[in-house]
Amino acid sequence: MDNPVFHIEKLNFWYGAKQALFDVDVTIRPNQSTAFIGPSGCGKTTLLRCLNRMNDLIERTRVEGKIALHGQGLYAPEVDVIELRKRVGMVFQKSNPFPKSIFDNIAYGLRIQGVNSKNDLADRIEASLRKAALWDEVKDRLNDSAMALSGGQQQRLCIARAIAVEPEVLLMDEPCSALDPVATAKIEELIQDLKKEFTIVIVTHNMQQAARVSDHTAFFYLGKLVEFDVTTKIFTNPANKQTEDYVTGRFG
Amino acid sequence: MTEKQPVETRRGDAGVAPASLSRTDLGAAIIRKRSRPGEWLAERGIFAVSLSSIVMIFLIFAFVGREALPVILGQTSNARTQKPLTPDEATKLPADKLAKYIGVSVSELKGYDAETLKTLVELKAEELAQVSNTDSRINTTSWQKMFQPHRWLGYDKPEYIWQPTSEIPKYNCIPLFIGSLKATLVALLFSVPLGVAAAIYVSQLASPKVREIVKPTIELLSGIPSVVLGFFALIVLATILQTIFHYSSRLNALVGGIALGLAVIPVIFTIAEDALTSVPKSYSQAALALGAAPWQVAWQVVLPAALPGVFAACILGFGRAMGETMIVLMASGNASIVSASILDSCRTITATIAAELAEVVFGGAHYRILFLLGTLLFAVTFVTNLVGEMIVHRLKARLEGA
Structure with missing residues (x-):
């Protein structure tokens, strides 16, 4: 077996007194896309946000168990969260460009990583916009405000912003939930391309989407991992009855 | 049914x-x-209340402006150009001219008997004979004398002088404007960085526990009566600052400005903190997920997004600093001198009005000029707020990508 990117073992997570994750074990492999599916409140987003420690921002949360990035425990005291987040990028459910120009949106992440020369910035911004399949639509108006873009364009801009800093992993939290089918198709296509360079973890409500874009799928229910396997197996021949009921639309 | x-x-x-x-x-x-009389009534009531506040502001301005109108129109004159008259010449004058000559109203004049009148005319002649100063022939209430330097008798060069109670009253407003601007500038230089930094800290960086202590404490500052702040500045702050910096005038624009800044900080803090807190969390989350440090997020993402609100906070702070009276009256030294140094005493417009209005002749030139100062102060803050509002609008439009 190839070296896993993330190795999660017996992970438990609490919001205050409420436990959100119960003994979760998942392994995420490089240059593959892993989908987390399950009904609302099943803990899939919580798990995703553990992977770059965004849950740290929420008061009174507690985590137990092991999450390792290439063998290094993420919650170890010596871990620099800022460095971690530079290596594990994230795209949010609702597109959240900064109220700045398109150029500055992508330049922001590069600048905090110390890329300051005009030429370097321009090159890397163009490259990431091309990868996000947005370049042709915005190349003539890089200095316009990002807020003027359409919803789908804004989300692709957020993807471009996340990949511009060349993270190793890209976490996507329901990236298409606020988009129309055309924009969704574009982003799904994008995910297929991005897989070549990045390891992708995607949370989705949409089971067809999981089937289309992911190599592995984890099904969660009420904070527990029910089944984790190759996507084709989960959708065609699940081992667990609950998984079958969910992916065939009998509940959830 | x-x-x-x-x-x-x-x-x-x-x-x-x-x-x-x-x-x-x-x-x-x-x-x-359906007719909904209750709703209609409530709506009209609220409208009337909000309208009345606008009317009130207008009325206040109209009153202040009316008192200043003769000065504004240049109708007042305090030049003493009359020639002394003998009692014989005086009695031949028509009543209205005589009244004006003596300086009383016509009705008062009619109440005097011949003897009193004679005494008054003699006194006036004596007074006019005594005036040796040629400056007394100048109308010191003209626009020119109020805003341009003049070389008064005994001075080496033209100067801006506010001496409303000297033998030749001098009403040059420039020293007062300089005083107000100096005190306000010091106050803003002191309070804007502190207020905004505190707002950034409390809204972005502080832990909830610290926030719950710091926020109400700073907001409590605005509850301190300005006379208490002035007292503190006068007794404590002035001594401390003089011990540190060794300057000569104990009360000066620096002391007044810093005390003023203490009054302005809560204004700026409260509004800036609101603006920073209302920046969508999604912005800071996006930046954090890119690997930005919390202070980078606060400074590079949240502050720019909250800039319209933070700028509006500074404008309000400016208004408060310009209009504040008691602190500067007590702590700034009140010397109406033209000086760029913040270590010299200064006299602000507001302190001048407060200190002098109670002792002027009702309706006299000094009285009218104090109202003129009030009108100008009103105009300055109004224009500042207007320009500030326009800038805020432009900033907002730019953020929203319009």
Whole structure:
């Protein structure tokens, strides 16, 4: 077996007194896309946000168990969260460009990583916009405000912003939930391309989407991992009855 | 009740009732416009209240402006150009000219007997004879004398002088404007960085526990009466600063400005903190997920996004600093001198009005000029707020990508 990117073992997570994750074990492999599916409140987003420690921002949360990035425990005291987040990028459910120009949106992440020369910035911004399949639509108006873009364009801009800093992993939290089918198709296509360079973890409500874009799928229910396997197996021949009921639309 | 009847039947046997009947009912229900007197009354009431505040501001301005109008129009004159008259010449004058010559009203004049009149005319002649200063022939209430330097008798060069109670009253407003601007500038230089930094810290970086202590404490500052702040500045702050910096005038623009800044900080803090807190969390989350440090997020993402609100906070702070009276009256030294140094005493417009208005002759030149100062102060803050509002709008539009 190839070296896993993330190795999660017996992970438990609490919001205050409420436990959100119960003994979760998942392994995420490089240059593959892993989908987390399950009904609302099943803990899939919580798990995703553990992977770059965004849950740290929420008061009174507690985590137990092991999450390792290439063998290094993420919650170890010596871990620099800022460095971690530079290596594990994230795209949010609702597109959240900064109220700045398109150029500055992508330049922001590069600048905090110390890329300051005009030429370097321009090159890397163009490259990431091309990868996000947005370049042709915005190349003539890089200095316009990002807020003027359409919803789908804004989300692709957020993807471009996340990949511009060349993270190793890209976490996507329901990236298409606020988009129309055309924009969704574009982003799904994008995910297929991005897989070549990045390891992708995607949370989705949409089971067809999981089937289309992911190599592995984890099904969660009420904070527990029910089944984790190759996507084709989960959708065609699940081992667990609950998984079958969910992916065939009998509940959830 | 009768109107409700058909609705009930329809609900009872849905589908059975003919479609046309229910459609007419529905149409009738929508079309019949109900009067809602309660709502109408409440709406008008609120409108009247908000309108009255606008009217109030207008009335205050109109009153202040009216008192200053003769000065504004250049109708006042305090030049003493009359020639002394003998009692014989004086009695030949018409009543109104005589009244003006002596400086009383016509009705008062009629109440005097011949003896009193004679004494008054002699006194006036004596007074006019005593005036040796040629400056007394100058109308010191003209626009030119109020805003341009003049070389007064005994001075080496033209100067801006506010000496409203000297033998030749000098009403040059420039020293007062300089005083106000100096005190305000020091106050803003002191309070804007502190207030905004505190707002950034409390809204972005502080832990909830610290926030719960710091926020109300700073807001409590605004509850301190300005006379108490002035007292503190006068007794404590002035001594401390003089010990540190060794300057000569103990009360000066620095002391007054810093004390003023203490009053302005809560204004700036409260509004800036609100603006920073209301920046969508998604912005800071996006930046954090890119690997930005919390202070980078606060400074590079949240502050720019909250800039319109933070700028509005500074404008309000400016208004408060310009208008604050008691602190500068007590702590700034009140010397009406033209000096760029913040270590010299200064006299602000507001302190001048407060200190002098109670002791002026009602309706006299000094009285009118104090009202002129009030009008100008009003105009300055009004224009500042207007320009500030325009800038805020432009900043907002730029953020929203319009």
